[in-house]
Amino acid sequence: MEAHAAEIHAHGEHPPEAHRSSRVDARVLGMFLFIASEVMLFGSFFTAYFFVRVANGYPWPPEGDHLPVFVAGMNTLILLTSSVTMHWALQSIKRGNRAGLKAGLVLTFLMGLTFLLTQIAEYARVGFAPSDNAFATIFYCLTGLHGAHVFIGLTLLLAATIRSFRGHYSPEHHHGVEIPGIYWHFVDVMWIVVYTTIYLL
Numbered sequence: 001m002e003a004h005a006a007e008i009h010a011h012g013e014h015p016p017e018a019h020r021s022s023r024v025d026a027r028v029l030g031m032f033l034f035i036a037s038e039v040m041l042f043g044s045f046f047t048a049y050f051f052v053r054v055a056n057g058y059p060w061p062p063e064g065d066h067l068p069v070f071v072a073g074m075n076t077l078i079l080l081t082s083s084v085t086m087h088w089a090l091q092s093i094k095r096g097n098r099a100g101l102k103a104g105l106v107l108t109f110l111m112g113l114t115f116l117l118t119q120i121a122e123y124a125r126v127g128f129a130p131s132d133n134a135f136a137t138i139f140y141c142l143t144g145l146h147g148a149h150v151f152i153g154l155t156l157l158l159a160a161t162i163r164s165f166r167g168h169y170s171p172e173h174h175h176g177v178e179i180p181g182i183y184w185h186f187v188d189v190m191w192i193v194v195y196t197t198i199y200l201l
Contacts, residue, residue: 031179035186038149042190045142049197052134062135068122069199075118076195082111083188086181093164093174101169101177105161108184109154116150119143139198146187146194153187156180 053060061067089104123140130140160180163169169177 025175027175027179028182031182035183042145045145046197049138049142052138058134060135062133065128065135067199068126071118071122072195072199075115076191078111079115079188079191082108083185085111086184090174090177090181093169093177094171096171102164105157105164109157109161112150112154112157116147116154119147142194142198146191149187149190153180153184156183
């Protein structure tokens with residue numbers, strides 16, 4: 001009883017903090033767990049792609065359908081470059097460079113927006129609709145799912161950019177940049193997989 005009373009006195013009216021890992025911040029861990037669930041979501045669509053193209057021997061793309069490989073390749077370079085600027089933004093705020101943070105976030109957002117608008121424009125020119133055949137359905141599902149993730153990433157980047165111009169981040173407090181950055185890198189990596197699978201193989 002005395003030991004318990006001493007513990008209460010030591011912590012006042014509030015209980016002691018829960019044990020936490022010093023290696024991974026809970027917010028960062030939460031983002032990694034969310035990304036893991038998103039990988040499984042993409043995996044289900046890639047499974048459908050596998051059965052349509054490999055298991056059933058469906059021609060990819062069907063005769064008469066053409067994919068904008070070159071434009072998608074340029075879009076890929078834009079998205080990969082946006083990962084570099086995102087990394088630059090995070091490293092800048094870690095060093096206390098607010099100008100580098102703002103520039104990096106603005107450039108990342110603009111390149112991500114360019115990628116998304118280009119992808120939407122290509123939908124109007126590919127010449128087939130999602131309901132035309134199995135190929136078209138898988139194409140629109142995979143690229144559209146990724147496009148939805150780009151839109152979410154842009155929303156996170158916009159919020160981080162606005163906060164950066166309001167001076168909310170510092171070398172000690174930058175999770176508002178790091179967490180959207182982790183998500184953005186995931187979006188970039190997933191596009192490489194989608195582009196390679198759908199456009200190149």
